Amino acid sequence: xxxxxxxxxxxxxxxxxxxxxxxxxxxxxxxxxxxxxxxxxxxxxxxxxxxxxxxxxxxxxxxxxxxxxxxxxxxxxxxxxxxxxxxxxxxxxxxxxxxxxxxxxxxxxxxxxxxxxxxxxxxxxxxxxxxxxxxxxxxxxxxxxxxxxxxxxxxxxxxxxx
Numbered sequence: 001x002x003x004x005x006x007x008x009x010x011x012x013x014x015x016x017x018x019x020x021x022x023x024x025x026x027x028x029x030x031x032x033x034x035x036x037x038x039x040x041x042x043x044x045x046x047x048x049x050x051x052x053x054x055x056x057x058x059x060x061x062x063x064x065x066x067x068x069x070x071x072x073x074x075x076x077x078x079x080x081x082x083x084x085x086x087x088x089x090x091x092x093x094x095x096x097x098x099x100x101x102x103x104x105x106x107x108x109x110x111x112x113x114x115x116x117x118x119x120x121x122x123x124x125x126x127x128x129x130x131x132x133x134x135x136x137x138x139x140x141x142x143x144x145x146x147x148x149x150x151x152x153x154x155x156x157x158x159x160x161x162x
Contacts, residue, residue: 068147102127
């Protein structure tokens with residue numbers, strides 16, 4: 001199966017796994033959202049509660065269990081076989097909203113975002129602080145933004161993304 005990239009041409013979704021890449025749209029103001037590629041946990045939180053983005057937690061199931069998942073985030077693990085298919089489905093379910101990616105400290109979300117951007121895809125944002133914080137900031141948990149258990153997060157996952 002192939003899909004047309006926004007940069008033109010066809011690219012196999014499997015190419016994404018090898019290191020594709022993405023451009024970004026995003027939060028608080030529409031214009032600002034379309035220009036920013038890297039966001040803070042606060043930007044992601046504020047945009048999520050204002051229904052301007054969808055948030056995808058790409059960490060492992062074990063990490064979700066250990067720390068919980070950001071309230072309102074869709075848990076779609078980078079470590080599972082159907083990740084590319086589910087990530088692109090999330091973009092469809094997001095209905096035109098940017099999809100922000102969050103991991104533990106911004107490393108994996110940054111890699112996936114860059115890969116998507118380089119492959120010509122848009123509509124994805126890197127939440128660079130992650131859940132646990134990084135040099136870019138304290139992260140979702142230390143900022144005291146709400147979390148839910150992995151079971152609750154999985155229960156709230158749209159059927160199209162399961």
